[in-house]
Amino acid sequence: MAGRALSLRDIERLPTGTDALRRRVAALLPPGSGEGVLADAVSGLLWSKPSPPAVRAAAYRLLADLPNVRYLGQATDPTGRPGRLFAFTLDASGAQRHLVIDPVSSQVLSSSDGADGGGRNASAERDEIVLAAGWTDDVPSP
Incomplete structure (x- = not known):
C-alpha cells in the first residue's frame, strides 16, 4: 500500500x-x-x-x-459490464482514476487512469479489469 x-x-x-x-x-x-x-x-x-x-x-x-471522491452515475467497464462510476483526482497533475463498481456484489469491476480517467466509457491511458475476485484454496496454475 x-x-x-x-x-x-x-x-x-x-x-x-x-x-x-x-x-x-x-x-x-x-x-x-x-x-x-x-x-x-x-x-x-x-x-x-x-x-x-x-x-x-x-x-x-x-x-x-x-x-x-465523486459519484458520476451509471457506466460500463471496458468489457461492457454495468456498474456505478466513481472518480477521484490522483495528484496535482490532474490525473484521474475512475472505478466502476458492481452495486450488487460491491466488487470493483475496473480501474481506469488518465487525464480524464476514461470516465463515462471514454478511452483511458490505463485500464485494469477485474474478471473474478474471491478467496480460494486452489493452487494457481503455472
Missing part, C-alpha cells in the same frame, strides 16, 4: 472503523500525501488487496466521506 509491503496479516488487522482506518492508512503514506493518494490507497483495499469484509466496508465508508 502506497509503496509499502503489507502482509495478509497486516491487512486483516486494519481497523474496521472509518476514522481509525483513515488514520492507519494515512500513517502508511509518504509525508505530505494528499487526498488523492489516500483515496488511491483506500480503494486498493477494495480490489487489489485481499481485504476481509469488515475492512472493505470501512474502506467504502471512508471513500464516501472523502471530498475528492
